[in-house]
Amino acid sequence: MFRLETEVDKARRDLLRKRLRDTDTAASPVLRALRGTSGERENPLHVWAMDDFGGLAGGLVGHTWASWLHVGYLWVDERHRGTGLGSRLLAHAEHLAATERACASARVETWDFQAPDFYRKQGYEVVCEIPDYPPGITEYTLVKKLVTRHR
CATH class of the missing domain: 4.10.910 (30s ribosomal protein s13; domain 2)
Structure with missing residues (x-):
């Protein structure tokens, strides 16, 4: 029972x-x-962009695990969108993951109204598409091979 x-x-x-x-x-x-090994644990990887007044202009929250960077959140304040800040945050996280944590790949999930085109422009490829998750929205999983350079 x-x-x-x-x-x-x-x-x-x-x-x-x-x-x-x-x-x-x-x-x-x-x-x-x-x-x-250190690859067994999920290790947080955060990148923050602060404006001239100490306010949050944007940030990336993710983690590395088993030679992968997993981007959990990437956000840029509306005032700073279109300036390349999102690309710089992502590139910095990818660089840290590849050079300091020996990551070979990165992955991210995003919704159709968020940023699939942004990630495609950064070299990511769609490997999964889930329609109606949640209803009326499509979720994408995208991946990218990283250039690894060991210290």
Whole structure:
């Protein structure tokens, strides 16, 4: 007999994540090779652009994992859009990921009304398109090979 619960429980969430990671690691030679290395963990990678008054002009929040940069959020304040700031934030994150963290690729998810064309102009290619996620919107996953130069 099982009892199903829906409460938010951080300890159980962490236990479930650990058990899933252990199962995945046992099944995958690639994940086994990462075990115990810095590539095993998601390492935050943030890039901030501050204006002359100390205000946030834009930023990128992401992480690196298993030789990949994952861009979670990229935002530029309306006053600074069209200035190349978004391209500079992304290029800087890609550079750090490639040169300091040995990342070979980058990925991002974006909606049709956000920035798929921006990412295409930066060299990203669409590898997945999910219509109606959420309803009426299309989500894209884009990837890019990074130029890796080790220190």
